[in-house]
Amino acid sequence: MAAPSHGLTAPLSGKLKNVNFRIGFVELGKKKKRVFVKCCSSGFNGSGICIEKCENWKFDSRKINHSYRVKVQASSSTMPFASPKSRFVSKQEQFFPRCTPRNSGPQSHDAPPKRDTGIANEKEWGIDMSNENINESGTNEDGSTWYRKSGEDIGENGYRCRWTKMGGQSHDGASEWKEMWWEKSDWTGYKELGVEKSGRNAEGDSWLETWQEVIHQDEWSNLARIERSAQKQAKSGTENAGWYENWSEKYDAKGWTEKGAHKYGRLNEQSWWEKWGEQYDGRGSVLKWTDKWAESELGTKWGDKWEERFFGGIGSRQGETWHASPSSERWSRTWGEEHFGNGKVHKYGKSTTGESWDMVVDEKTYYEAEPHYGWADVVGDSSQLFSIQPRELPPGVYPNIDFGSSMPPDDEPPPNR
The missing domain is CATH 2.20.25 (N-terminal domain of TfIIb)
Incomplete structure (x- = not known):
């Protein structure tokens, strides 16, 4: 051999x-x-x-x-030819192929956003701001049209916004796409990156997606804060279906972190909702919660929710699972846990069918006191945000920071602390 x-x-x-x-x-x-x-x-x-x-x-x-x-x-879900229906290209790409001869107009390089994708970091958005003012348009060989514009807006307190817009549509106007990128800054140190994408195709499907990444100095703690958000929605043109998502993330330089999402969806006769959040104070205290529910057109409803609070191995968990029939008959089961930090856990619960329990067991307590993605991670993923150059500050001019609109009442602590 x-x-x-x-x-x-x-x-x-x-x-x-x-x-x-x-x-x-x-x-x-x-x-x-x-x-x-x-x-x-x-x-x-x-x-x-x-x-x-x-x-x-x-x-x-x-x-x-x-x-x-x-x-x-x-x-098969990772393969470009996984879907027999789409067969190699998305619906949008049938009108706007990704690569055309050089010097042609901009092409749509986005499809309807996927559900449950969270907040992508800036490296995945491919933002490439133009340093020149552009205003151009044209027609492709297939009759589709395109345009591309870029510019700069100037305002008070050193405000500067550089932006690029592009878009196009098919020859018959049945398919259309738009995209806008921007970066903003001012003399207070505020910096922002953003993207907005939208489109529709010949089948009537439509979508809108926005993303923002911001860094600024918190007026109460004087700490640098980074905030990221994303909103995504899509609607089917052939059936009663659509979905919406709103994601948010906030970080500061001492480890305080807050994350959350709100989602909604519908597919013909069923609708569902989901909310969740988590907060870390940077000193070991953590709060997490989630609430999910759904319903059908017949009136059947069901849901599940839970919450946990911990600090130094001591804390609690509690939750509820429930179901309601169209005739308003309701079943639920509630449960709870008290963790004492000494290896003992008090577990209790009951349901509407008469079951119940109440016991103390020996059990290790596990919870995540720090976010899996925190300040160091988001700083490492935000190089383009940090590289935004503000306008040059003239000698003798100082930033105008207005605290009046956000000043809390005397009897309330600063927000998010």
Whole structure:
């Protein structure tokens, strides 16, 4: 048997609309081969330059009459050709292919946002602000039109906003997309990055997505704070379906962190809601909670909620699961835990069917006293936000900071503390 060869043979190449793939073979033995596929999806980086983002997938294969039969091992949800309905490209990309000849107009490089995606960091948005004022438009070979604009707005107290807008529509106006990027700053140290994307397609699907990242100095603690938020919504044009999400994150330089989300969705006869939040004071105290509920058009409702509060191994958990019928009959089960910090936990609960329990058990207490993603992480992911350059401050001019509108009453502590 010949010694295994790990040299890569000349790759095969091909193209599936906006997805380029290259297949290579690694010799593992006389009759065995391992196949890898490098799949590259291409798109514009905001400056009219077509770039590729590549991923490697591994496959099993065997040689059959000088061709190769490929069995996918990766999850189908990660493959660009996973959906038979979309077949290689999203609905929006059917009107706006990702790569066209250089010097053409801007192309839509976004699809309707996915649910439960949270707040992406700035590296995933590909914001590339233009340093020049641009105002241009045109028509593509397929009859679709496009435009691209950029500019700068100046205001009081050193306010500066640099922005870029772009968009387009299909030849018949049935499909349309818009996108706007911006960065803001002033002399108080305030800096902001933002994106807004929206669109609709020929099937009537529509979507809107916004994202913001802000750094400023807290007027009460004088600490630097970073705040991030995202709003995402989409609506189906062919069925009674849609969803909405609002995400928020707040951090300060001493470890105080607050995160939360509010989600809503509907699919034909069912609707659902979800809210959750978590707060860390940076000194070991933590609060977490969630509340979910849903209902059908027939009137059936159900839900689940819980809350936990801990500090130094001492704290509590409590929650409720419930169900209500169209005739207003209601079932619920409530439960609670008291953690004493000495290895003892008091557990109790009851339900509307008569069950109940009340006991003290030996049990270790586990909770997360610090966020898995905190101040150091968000600072590391916010290099573009920090790099925003404010207008030059003239000699003898000082920032005008107005505390009047946000001053709390004398009997109340500063907010978020």
